[in-house]
Amino acid sequence: MEKRTKDNPWKSKTPPQTSEYEMYVDEKDGKAIIVCTVGTTVLHYDYRCLADLHAMLQEHGDWMELGSKDEKQDTKADTVEHWARSPENPIGGWYGLKKGFRGRFAMYIPPLMEELGLAEVEHNQRNNRMRAK
Template sequence: MVTEQGTKEDPWLLKTPPLSSEFTMYKDVKDGKEILVCTVGKTILHYDYRCLQDLQDMLKKHGDWMELGSADEQKPAKEGTVEAWGRSESNPVRGWYGLKKGFRGRFGMYVPPLMEKLGLAEVTHDPKGNKMRVV
């Protein structure tokens, strides 16, 4: 699924769904676990790499557009959104895909653009209220 790009030396250069900010992401291994390293300015977030396949599978079952609903870890996620699923006890990892305590949120902001780049999903690019669906 991952191309030559997406390494620490050659990360994916991505834009948030509203196309307002750039960030980078790459695949790495930490403590024997495959992770995504997301760098936004000086902030570094980690997500469980399996989120890409799990989110694609969930979107296939959902069968329609789903609101992203990005939120910081300390804020509640809007029900029925990608963000809410990314921290739900009912997802395949039984909780957060975000791995850095205090920085586990924003799943709905940073993972969908990578899925779009990899051809796994389609994402809207409106100023607010963006959605995604499986390709």
């Protein structure tokens, strides 16, 4: 899987195609992370989320609602966002790594999965879903 750098980031748009952002792979505390820059906001996600989310979607076998929420908002069960912070996921909790900015996983990671050829993502104004490729 191609890993982009700060000098050559992936350029993506949110699922509804309303906001642009950049992502690249870096290392922090000896761990590979995805750095996501949205305007002046910088978020970090555990790099292994890509393989883990792909495996979960393959097992799920159908479309799954994204359900993107900020960190302090409750998530809806059976959504990508709920899975990304669930104690039942492969890392036992949050894939978002920056306290206060751990949410919005389902807003920013699915388009990267689509770019990498790992998933299909809907691009409606709201209630988007994704599924494994």
